[in-house]
Amino acid sequence: MNANLRNLPLDERIRLVEDLWDSIAADQSLLPLTPEQRAELDRRLDAYESDGDAGRPAEDVIADIRKRL
Numbered sequence: 001m002n003a004n005l006r007n008l009p010l011d012e013r014i015r016l017v018e019d020l021w022d023s024i025a026a027d028q029s030l031l032p033l034t035p036e037q038r039a040e041l042d043r044r045l046d047a048y049e050s051d052g053d054a055g056r057p058a059e060d061v062i063a064d065i066r067k068r069l
Helices: 010-026 035-051 058-068
Strands: none
Touching: none
């Protein structure tokens, strides 16, 4: 790891990582999908459309996970 980065406080390093990740997410359209990734996404979409199960709200899933911790 770059020594200059290691000298930053932890919260600042975390913020830098978050900012970096946000910049990558904003440019994700520049990364083309491989044929395998596209096929997998198509398979998942087809499976969703055939069963129509929208799943559970994220809040419910997170609450269940927290109960187990």
